[in-house]
Amino acid sequence: MKAAVVKDFTSPLVVEEVELPAPGPGQALVKVLYSGVCHTDLHAAHGDWPVKPVVPFIPGHEGVGEVVAVGDGVKRLGVGDTVGNAWFWSACGACEFCVTGRETLCPDQRNGGYSVDGSFGQYMLVDAAYAPVLPAGVDLRAAAPILCAGVTVYKGLKESEVAPGQWVLVSGVGGLGHIAVQYARAMGMRVVAVDVSDDKCALARRHGAELAVNALTDPDPEGTVKEFTGGGVHGGLVTAVNGKAFSQAVGSLRRGGTLSLVGLPPEQFPLDIFSTVLLGLTVRGSIVGTRADLAEAVDFFARGLIEPTYTLRPLTDVNAVFDEMAAGRIEGRVVMDMSA
Ligand code: NAD
Ligand code: ZN
Ligand code: ZN
Numbered sequence: 001m002k003a004a005v006v007k008d009f010t011s012p013l014v015v016e017e018v019e020l021p022a023p024g025p026g027q028a029l030v031k032v033l034y035s036g037v038c039h040t041d042l043h044a045a046h047g048d049w050p051v052k053p054v055v056p057f058i059p060g061h062e063g064v065g066e067v068v069a070v071g072d073g074v075k076r077l078g079v080g081d082t083v084g085n086a087w088f089w090s091a092c093g094a095c096e097f098c099v100t101g102r103e104t105l106c107p108d109q110r111n112g113g114y115s116v117d118g119s120f121g122q123y124m125l126v127d128a129a130y131a132p133v134l135p136a137g138v139d140l141r142a143a144a145p146i147l148c149a150g151v152t153v154y155k156g157l158k159e160s161e162v163a164p165g166q167w168v169l170v171s172g173v174g175g176l177g178h179i180a181v182q183y184a185r186a187m188g189m190r191v192v193a194v195d196v197s198d199d200k201c202a203l204a205r206r207h208g209a210e211l212a213v214n215a216l217t218d219p220d221p222e223g224t225v226k227e228f229t230g231g232g233v234h235g236g237l238v239t240a241v242n243g244k245a246f247s248q249a250v251g252s253l254r255r256g257g258t259l260s261l262v263g264l265p266p267e268q269f270p271l272d273i274f275s276t277v278l279l280g281l282t283v284r285g286s287i288v289g290t291r292a293d294l295a296e297a298v299d300f301f302a303r304g305l306i307e308p309t310y311t312l313r314p315l316t317d318v319n320a321v322f323d324e325m326a327a328g329r330i331e332g333r334v335v336m337d338m339s340a
Contacts (some may be wrong), residue, residue: 003058003121004318009047012319021125023071028128030083035119036062036144037334038175039241040087042322044114048266053114061087061112062147063119064140074128083131084147085112085119087288090127103290120318122338132294135302143301145175145308145333148288151297153180153237155289156260157187160235164188169225169233171249172240172263173200175333179308180237181207186305192225192233203309203331215248222251232257243267250283258282308333314340
């Protein structure tokens with residue numbers, strides 16, 4: 001099969017013929033039709049994070065396709081089913097986190113396109129107990145970004161504890177952020193968005209943000225957000241790939257506000273102790289979502305409430321897509337068409 005392979009952390013991916021994987025016990029082999037490209041794939045290919053993937057590997061954790069074979073003992077999936085892969089590829093199922101509804105914290109989890117080969121190829125393996133199943137009749141191109149961007153922002157918005165009618169900040173209007181604006185609206189929240197380009201601000205407004213602030217050209221983004229929302233946002237979600245956005249988001253919170261950190265730039269940001277304590281702020285990390293979160297996120301999409309903005313590209317464009325992503329030039333998501 002053809003796949004895009006990371007050979008080392010400094011070279012472009014190589015699109016080449018690799019061996020077709022065979023499904024082991026509990027696994028299914030999936031013919032990939034489409035795969036979204038997440039900024040996490042770029043971090044993975046660059047070895048940006050403290051725990052690095054082992055090269056060579058195939059990135060991709062927003063793949064959708066059709067089951068073509070199943071391994072021993074698989075009952076949940078059958079040949080012909082439409083399924084996807086995800087970052088949360090599998091977990092132990094038995095640890096304190098797995099048995100208390102927090103399976104994405106499992107220390108023995110496997111991650112799609114990172115510790116297990118992913119969806120940047122014509123076929124991929126999935127764990128039959130963990131793979132998301134897609135309902136009949138949905139547009140599979142638009143469904144691909146739901147499997148990471150969608151579930152991640154949906155979960156992160158829940159973690160922000162913003163109630164219907166309250167203000168939420170979406171910082172970063174990329175693949176995750178433009179979908180976050182839509183989930184927030186569908187969850188009854190009022191949205192303020194921040195990015196560093198006028199095009200991204202326009203995208204946020206198109207998807208329902210009441211205010212979109214360009215943090216590069218506005219001399220006081222926090223002040224603008226606080227004035228517009230009458231004292232600051234009740235909660236926020238940072239998807240931006242830049243440390244500055246994290247400080248700005250904290251500075252945009254209302255007293256008692258909660259910020260979900262989702263973006264993963266390989267840097268630190270200063271958290272001011274005095275204002276965090278005196279204003280009673282909560283800052284927490286949020287990592288993708290459980291199988292139940294993912295099923296809920298897919299259900300919002302299947303009911304027509306979420307419409308990802310995406311561009312279809314062939315797998316052979318993968319390095320160009322990464323360059324455009326690094327430069328912040330992608331509108332919404334890129335979805336790769338594996339048949340192209
Ligand atoms: P993307 O490249 O599509 O979007 C990033 C956006 O951030 C762009 O629109 C860019 O213009 C914007 N941005 C850059 N600097 C900014 C600033 N200073 N202020 C505001 N906006 C700024 O990336 P993506 O696919 O949406 O992923 C975003 C991040 O989320 C990545 O770091 C990725 O690894 C991470 N991620 C985390 C999880 C999780 O579970 N926590 C899941 C998926 C992705
Ligand atoms: Zn992702
Ligand atoms: Zn576990």
